[in-house]
Amino acid sequence: MTTLHEEAGKAAPEECCGLLLGHGERIDVVRPAANLADDRQVRFEIDPLALLAAHKAARAGGPRVLGYYHSHPKGHPVPSATDCEHSTGDSRIWAIIADGEVAFWRDSGNGFAPLAHRVVA
Template sequence: MLEISSAALQRIVADAAVDPTRERCGILFGGDDRIVDASLCANVAADPTRTFEIDPVALFAALRAERAGGATIVGYWHSHPSGDVRPSATDAAMAVPDGKIWLIVSGVTVGMWRAGNQPGAVRFDAIPYQVGEVM
């Protein structure tokens, strides 16, 4: 069972509500079976009403910090204006089968997924989760 801190989840839901017509996005930090924090990143996609692309400057900064002993990147989050928290065909096309967590939010509904391998495609497996005060 994956656990996400209530503070991280509240930050994600609040940011997604800023403009529910556009996909919002960010990075998830934590460790084995837990998400302790979430960053809010600019969506630099050509059409943010239909897809997301985490600002590469923010992503590379998080990767550099992780390599230097900082917070571990466990996945990514984004919002879906459509109301569906399942990964879209576009999500599957851009995903890397690296086992990272994908948190998708629409309104106050949240889905958690893990990007895994399937011959010829990226498959997302649903992850059960609970909200807590992860430290």
């Protein structure tokens, strides 16, 4: 299985991005997606076709979209001002990879709240 650290490393110096899929609150699948942003070194835009395909697969019984991930190649694993501008309040999980760390956040609609997590092998 692809790890978030591997995805960030492959994309550097650009931002990687993708989907976090699973059941309940457990992330079971990390699904990379193309970054379609104009300036991929400082922004990300998940390919909408990848997102639509994931929602379609979930309706057919597959894992549901729990959230999204992206990297900050020159930053920290905290939501940037741009990330906060895109906060929608959908309560999805955002994972941010930077400085060799992965931090998880809950989209609260007026920013992000940190989430505790643990890795289960």
